[in-house]
Amino acid sequence: MMYNPSMKYQICSRCVMDSSDPDISFDSNNYCNHCNEFFDFKQAIAYKAGESEKKLEKLVSNIKKQGQKNKYDCLIGVSGGVDSSYVAYLVKELGLRPLALHMDNGWNSEHSAANIRNICSKLEIDYISHVLNWDEFKDIQLSILKSSIVEVELPTDIAITAVLHRAAAQHNIKYIIGGGNYATEGILPESWFYNPRDKKLLKSIHKKFGTVPMKTFPTFDFWLEIYYKFFKGIKMAYLLNYFPYSKEEAINVLTTKFAYQEYGGKHHESVFTRFAQSYIQPVKFNVDYRRATLSSLICNRIVTREEALQELKKPSYDSSTLNADKEYVAKKFNISVEELDSIINAEPQSYKDYPNDERFLTFIYRVYRRFFKPQKTH
Numbered sequence: 001m002m003y004n005p006s007m008k009y010q011i012c013s014r015c016v017m018d019s020s021d022p023d024i025s026f027d028s029n030n031y032c033n034h035c036n037e038f039f040d041f042k043q044a045i046a047y048k049a050g051e052s053e054k055k056l057e058k059l060v061s062n063i064k065k066q067g068q069k070n071k072y073d074c075l076i077g078v079s080g081g082v083d084s085s086y087v088a089y090l091v092k093e094l095g096l097r098p099l100a101l102h103m104d105n106g107w108n109s110e111h112s113a114a115n116i117r118n119i120c121s122k123l124e125i126d127y128i129s130h131v132l133n134w135d136e137f138k139d140i141q142l143s144i145l146k147s148s149i150v151e152v153e154l155p156t157d158i159a160i161t162a163v164l165h166r167a168a169a170q171h172n173i174k175y176i177i178g179g180g181n182y183a184t185e186g187i188l189p190e191s192w193f194y195n196p197r198d199k200k201l202l203k204s205i206h207k208k209f210g211t212v213p214m215k216t217f218p219t220f221d222f223w224l225e226i227y228y229k230f231f232k233g234i235k236m237a238y239l240l241n242y243f244p245y246s247k248e249e250a251i252n253v254l255t256t257k258f259a260y261q262e263y264g265g266k267h268h269e270s271v272f273t274r275f276a277q278s279y280i281q282p283v284k285f286n287v288d289y290r291r292a293t294l295s296s297l298i299c300n301r302i303v304t305r306e307e308a309l310q311e312l313k314k315p316s317y318d319s320s321t322l323n324a325d326k327e328y329v330a331k332k333f334n335i336s337v338e339e340l341d342s343i344i345n346a347e348p349q350s351y352k353d354y355p356n357d358e359r360f361l362t363f364i365y366r367v368y369r370r371f372f373k374p375q376k377t378h
Contacts, residue, residue, distance in 0.1 A: 016309060056094075078127070083247075101163065175234075
């Protein structure tokens with residue numbers, strides 16, 4: 001469901017999620033479903049002193065055992081951002097032998113590239129880069145923008161999942177360690193994203209708006225997920241959930257030890273992600289990812305609600321940076337700024353407006369969860 005501007009405005013009294021999520025609901029205390037679900041269910045996955053350390057010890061033991069005959073016992077994705085950089089530091093501290101992979105989709109900032117080089121070099125982590133075919137990826141990404149769906153990062157989300165699993169299988173690595181965490185990502189409305197495993201949706205949008213054949217783009221779907229999980233034995237682990245993760249402390253460690261260069265907002269190591277999350281999605285879809293991040297931080301008692309509300313009063317984009325990024329994005333897409341504005345100003349659409357496999361995926365994942373216990377993110 002897309003944002004409904006006629007919907008009566010309401011904001012949660014405990015976190016800062018509001019009716020920009022059309023599916024939000026509130027209880028008698030004016031607490032929203034997001035923070036209620038966090039405390040009812042998701043908190044079980046978050047860090048707990050003593051218990052989390054024991055689980056971490058068991059996880060590390062399993063990783064070492066399954067990878068003892070290989071050169072590498074785990075694979076980490078590195079973007080140059082805080083979360084993935086800190087994961088790189090932690091896996092070495094835990095005595096693991098990681099292989100680092102970066103997917104280059106053409107949007108790296110200078111800071112992110114420098115961070116990846118410095119951290120991998122100083123930690124003596126072998127590093128590989130998977131460079132996407134830019135002409136092909138650009139066409140896919142522009143197709144998604146022209147479709148006017150809120151999932152503007154769909155191509156990147158699909159590609160990074162596919163590339164990580166391919167590399168793990170190629171090197172016989174059984175654990176992919178991600179930077180996802182409940183401290184900063186415990187809350188995220190389902191109305192703000194759609195299943196990136198819907199290959200039919202991607203292909204249907206590209207068929208309508210694209211011009212470059214999709215030949216080398218790494219796709220990922222339910223069947224590949226099953227193949228890698230059950231036939232290759234590849235698991236996902238989210239290391240940061242085993243620690244009392246603080247982004248400020250992580251930045252301090254990274255800056256002190258690796259001359260880490262901070263770049264601002266969450267996931268802003270990518271110029272396109274910065275532009276998408278700080279401009280396209282708030283302006284076109286009334287989706288401000290800061291709300292979800294800040295609500296997660298509130299529920300984890302990292303910031304207060306008052307501090308979060310003050311943060312939301314600040315503009316999501318510095319005007320000079322916005323103009324520079326808009327010109328850069330238009331130039332990368334080989335279109336004018338006026339054409340980019342026209343795409344952004346077009347009427348928002350839903351993924352439901354295009355051929356998709358939602359019905360099949362809903363059914364197959366329901367069957368899957370019935371017979372197999374869902375993999376926890378810790």
